[in-house]
Amino acid sequence: MALIACPKCNSEDINGTPQPDSRLLIHCQDCGHEWLRGEARRDPGRPAVRTIDSLHAAFPTNLDVRPDVRERVAMLVSEFQLDHPAPDPEVADYRARFQPLFSREGLPTASPQDLLDFVTTDTVASxxxxxxxxxxxxxxxxDxxxxxxxxxxxxxxxxxDSIRLEDRLTQLIDGRKVGFPSFNKEPLLTKVLCIAQPDRFLPVLRYSAATDGKKExxxxxxxxxxxxAEKVAWTxxxxxxxxxxxxxxxxGxxxxxxxxxxxFLSWAKTRPALSRT
Structure with a gap:
């Protein structure tokens, strides 16, 4: 693979995954670009090559939730909001402290104590x-x-920007990029996203974890x-x-x-699902 360079950034830091049609799916570790190399062996019975865009398109959406499940969740939301009307004010103060520190301008001056406090406190999520x-x-x-x-x-x-956020996250977790290895863990990196983009990221810090991951x-x-999760496609x-x-x-x-x-999700997951009632 050393003689192959990425057509977008000219990096030679690439890897190849054999495909069922005998081609290689090449992935650039530096910019995230993917392309196919080689001549396809035609076999209509073989599954199609899955790129990041085709994988994303195949990922479940809210339209895949059954109508009866939607109705049940809506009833649970109404029940939950009666007993939990207000957000935790401590979380807003925590975000107000760390959001400016994680900005492009504020990050260079974030103090060691600030960063240590972020890691060792459980506000937002543990x-x-x-x-x-x-x-x-x-x-x-x-220092x-x-x-x-x-x-x-x-x-x-x-x-x-040439590397999607999801692939930058994978690269950090897998140890292929800069930074502090003990910080480059899924929970801490996800917590950073929760602070930086609180309107997008829920404070559920693992994809899969007993009953507490997003998958579960x-x-x-x-x-x-x-x-x-796997190493090649569903990273x-x-x-x-x-x-x-x-x-x-x-x-949302x-x-x-x-x-x-x-x-709400932590509470709702303990309620009997329709398929089990």
């Missing part, structure tokens, strides 16, 4: 056990560790099956972003505050 991060932070030292965390956030939020919530509340970044957008479209109109929407 990223889980951070003992590995704190050990690495102490080993690197606050060096903070600079690497800034690099992670910079690439995620403000990286090249979609199944328990809306009775839809989402694909498992973790793509699934994390697309499942978030699906949940956003399913609950009825509960615009996505912190409240997440509280």
């Amino acid at each position: 990223p889980g056990n951070m003992s590995g991060f704190t050990r690495a932070w102490k080993t690197q030292g606050p 060096k560790a903070a600079q690497k965390v800034r690099e992670s956030i910079e690439y995620l939020l403000h990286g090249p 919530i979609v199944k328990l509340v809306f009775e839809l099956d989402l694909p498992p 973790i970044g793509r699934l994390a972003i697309w499942s978030n957008d699906l949940l956003r479209s399913l609950v 109109n009825d509960i615009p505050d996505l912190q409240q929407a997440t509280r």
Whole structure:
């Protein structure tokens, strides 16, 4: 693969995935461009090559939810809002503190203490056990560790437009890009997205996790099956972003505050599904 260069950015940092028709699907790690190489072996019985656009088009949408499930969820929303009328004010204060720090202009001056506070506090959502991060932070030292965390956030939020957000997320999680490895985990990176774009990202920090991931919530509340994550097509970044957008479209109109929407989903998933009643 070393003699092949990306036609868009000329990078040689690429990989190839064999396709059923004998061609290679080439993916550029630097700009995200994908193209097919080789001559196709014609076989109408073989499945078609799946690019990122065809995968996204095949991902479930809110139109795939059954009408009876929609009706049930609407009733649950009404019930939930009677008992949970107001968002948590602490979340708004937390966002007001960190949103400016994560902007392109504010990030270079975000202090080590600010970044450490972001990681080790559970406001908005808990990223889980951070003992590995704190050990690495102490080993690197606050200044060096903070600079690497800034690099992670910079690439995620403000990286090249030629690489889709979902693929930048995958690259960070898979360790193929700059930053602080102990920070480049799905929960922390998703929490950054929740702060930077609170009207788009729900504070559900994992794609799949027991009953608390987006995949499991979609199944328990809306009775839809989402694909498992894998390395080639259904990458973790793509699934994390697309499942978030699906949940956003399913609950965001009825509960615009996505912190409240997440509280609703956590509550609704414990209610009996129609198929189990």
